[in-house]
Amino acid sequence: MEKVKIEEIQSTAKKQRIATHTHIKGLGLEPTGIPIPLAAGFVGQLEAREAAGLVVDMIKQKKMAGKALLLAGPPGTGKTALALGISQELGSKVPFCPMVGSEVYSSEVKKTEVLMENFRRAIGLRIKETKDVYEGEVTELSPEETESLTGGYGKSISHVIIGLKTVKGTKQLKLDPTIYDALIKEKVAVGDVIYIEANSGAVKRVGRSDAFATEFDLEAEEYVPLPKGEVHKKKEIVQDVTLQDLDAANAQPQGGQDILSLMGQMMKPRKTEITDKLRQEINKVVNRYIDEGVAELVPGVLFIDEVHMLDMECFSYLNRALESSLSPIVIFATNRGVCNVRGTDMPSPHGVPIDLLDRLVIIRTQIYNPSEMIQIIAIRAQVEELTVDEECLVLLGDIGQRTSLRHAVQLLSPASIVAKMNGRDSICKDDIEEVTSLYLDAKSSAKLLHEQQEKYIS
Numbered sequence: 019m020e021k022v023k024i025e026e027i028q029s030t031a032k033k034q035r036i037a038t039h040t041h042i043k044g045l046g047l048e049p050t051g052i053p054i055p056l057a058a059g060f061v062g063q064l065e066a067r068e069a070a071g072l073v074v075d076m077i078k079q080k081k082m083a084g085k086a087l088l089l090a091g092p093p094g095t096g097k098t099a100l101a102l103g104i105s106q107e108l109g110s111k112v113p114f115c116p117m118v119g120s121e122v123y124s125s126e127v128k129k130t131e132v133l134m135e136n137f138r139r140a141i142g143l144r145i146k147e148t149k150d151v152y153e154g155e156v157t158e159l160s161p162e163e164t165e166s167l168t169g170g171y172g173k174s175i176s177h178v179i180i181g182l183k184t185v186k187g188t189k190q191l192k193l194d195p196t197i198y199d200a201l202i203k204e205k206v207a208v209g210d211v212i213y214i215e216a217n218s219g220a221v222k223r224v225g226r227s228d229a230f231a232t233e234f235d236l237e238a239e240e241y242v243p244l245p246k247g248e249v250h251k252k253k254e255i256v257q258d259v260t261l262q263d264l265d266a267a268n269a270q271p272q273g274g275q276d277i278l279s280l281m282g283q284m285m286k287p288r289k290t291e292i293t294d295k296l297r298q299e300i301n302k303v304v305n306r307y308i309d310e311g312v313a314e315l316v317p318g319v320l321f322i323d324e325v326h327m328l329d330m331e332c333f334s335y336l337n338r339a340l341e342s343s344l345s346p347i348v349i350f351a352t353n354r355g356v357c358n359v360r361g362t363d364m365p366s367p368h369g370v371p372i373d374l375l376d377r378l379v380i381i382r383t384q385i386y387n388p389s390e391m392i393q394i395i396a397i398r399a400q401v402e403e404l405t406v407d408e409e410c411l412v413l414l415g416d417i418g419q420r421t422s423l424r425h426a427v428q429l430l431s432p433a434s435i436v437a438k439m440n441g442r443d444s445i446c447k448d449d450i451e452e453v454t455s456l457y458l459d460a461k462s463s464a465k466l467l468h469e470q471q472e473k474y475i476s
Contacts, residue, residue, distance in 0.1 A: 041401045045103040047071045059397060060103065062390040063096055069381045070100050074107045077347055080317065086340060086348040088325070088375075090368055091383030094423045097351040100383065101321045104349070113260055113318030113346070115140040119327030130335045131292075137339055138261035138297075140346035142316035143304060150216035151253045152191060153245045154182030155227040156208050161198055182212075182249045189249035194219060211242050213253070258316075261344065264300050265292045301344060317346050325350040326369030329361040333371050340377060350378065391418040391426065398427050404434045405444035413450050421459035429453050 045067050046057030053060075053067040060067060066089075073087055089097040105114035117136050122129040158181030164174060178193040178201070197214065200221040206212055211224045225242035269292045307313035322328075328336075339345060350370070357369045366372060386394065392415035399406045406414075418426035433449040440449070458466070467474065 039099050039102050041397050042099050042102045042106065044106045045071050045074065045100075051075070056393060058103065058106075060096075060099070061393045061397070062386055063100070063383055066091075066096075066100060066381050066383050067103070070104050071107075073347075073379075074104055077104075077108060077112070077317070077319070086336075086350065086378050088368065088370070088378040088380045089349065089351040089383060090380055091353065092385055093353045095383035095385060097353070097383055098323060100381070101319075101323075101349050101351060105319060105321075108319065111142075111144075111258065112316060113140050113142040114321065115318065115346075116321040116323065119322060119324040122328065122332055129329075129332050133332060133335060133339065134297075135262055135265075135292075136320055136322075137346060138265060138344075140318040140320035141261045141344055142318050143259050143261065143264070143307075144314045144316055145257045145259065145307065146312060146314075147255050147257070148252050149255055150250070151213045152182055152189070152216065152250055153211075153213035153253070154184045154189070154249045155211050155229075155244055156206060157181035157183045157188060158190070159201070159206065159208055161195075184245045184247060184249050186246070186248050197221060211245060216250075260318075261300065261304070264304070265297060268296060268300060269293075304344075315344070319349060320346045321349045321351070323351045325352045326354045326357065327360060330359060330371065331361075333359070333374050337374055337377070386418075386423060388415050388419055391415045391423055394423065395426055395430070399430055399445075402430060402434075404430055406430070407444060407446060409447050410445055410450055413447055417450075417454065421461055425459040429457070432457070 041059035044058035046054050046060040047067065048054060051068060051071045053064045053071070055062070055064065076085075089100055091097055101116070105112075108114065115136050122132045124132060158179065160179045161175045162177050162179065164176040175195045175198055177195060178198040179190060180193055180201075181188060181190050191214075193214075197219045200219065201212075204212070204221050204223040206221065206223055209227050209230045211227050212221060213224065214221050225240040228241040228243050230241070304313065304315075308315055336348070340348065352368045352370070354369045356365055356367055358364060359366050359369055359371055364371075367375060370378075392411050395414045395418065396406070396411055399411075414426045414429065417429065429450060430445070432453045433445045436449040436452055437443070437445045442449075
């Protein structure tokens, strides 16, 4: 009898990419604001987390706009993790814009322009609009065709007849052919629940009517109930945009249908600057919307890592930008002690000028103790789905103390590969010792360079 062929296939389930701070899920605070020693992926740094929690509360109460915060501490003490924790606590509705100090140095755009773009990317605008809409379940969808006006053999669509049904009644609508294109784009079929905006003709497919729901458990469709009320109604729609989105939308002129403008759209333009005049006009419109109650300003967070990379021009610009009425909350991070401000011979704490330091509240991060390092390494092993025994964790904690926490965490992945090559699922002490002998840390490398200085070109 022929053997039945059985093959294993790769799972189609999406695997999440693991980054340096994947394990951070928030600040790990109690409702009273007191930090929990081990929570939300955070270990230790109790004072820094409590201070960051107060900042989150101030941001939520809109009492922090125009103020800035500096996270200062040695490398590998969780400054970026704190900023990410703040962004997780604020939720997805508050804009969070991370950047690095060196990003401002571009050959195409001025430094101050890069800063301003990021400033405006970190300010959200929640627009509430009441729109005239036709909403309901599609009962009929029939395009009416006529002979092509161009004289060809094909036929063109003159209009579309669509039937919409709600709990209260049904309506038949005669729509423009351009709306038919939008219906095709949204893949609308009979039995779908849709809404059509009366002014713009925009079509949004909400889902499949639950009258068509089957008894199967696994369904690709999202079933929605039949809409209540009349087919033609007024609906409040909330949109979240950033000021940078508004700037970009108004800076790019909408091309026509002629060949030249189509070619211009296809050829990617160089990055251009948005003028101050345009921004002022947009600010006027935004302020008018806020006064009328149509829109609400949502000051977000701009996180600038490695702030010591900025120069005097950027710092003087930041001083002015922080005083603006439309300003986000700015969080700086640096691992420098007393050093020169970039481009000058002027020493200053953290490489930031004294006048800007005066505006900042500073949160210090502390070096982790051995037990905290072991807990962090254990969390990282869990995130990377690695099995590590107790003895191994203690050894890695010791390596972290001697070298750095980052080096100890980076040894996990090569150690897991060594373990698999030796036919084991879990990492043991021998695997760690083997990868430690293969890879040098920064301190050992510097020591070797010092000892063998004459062999290198300097």
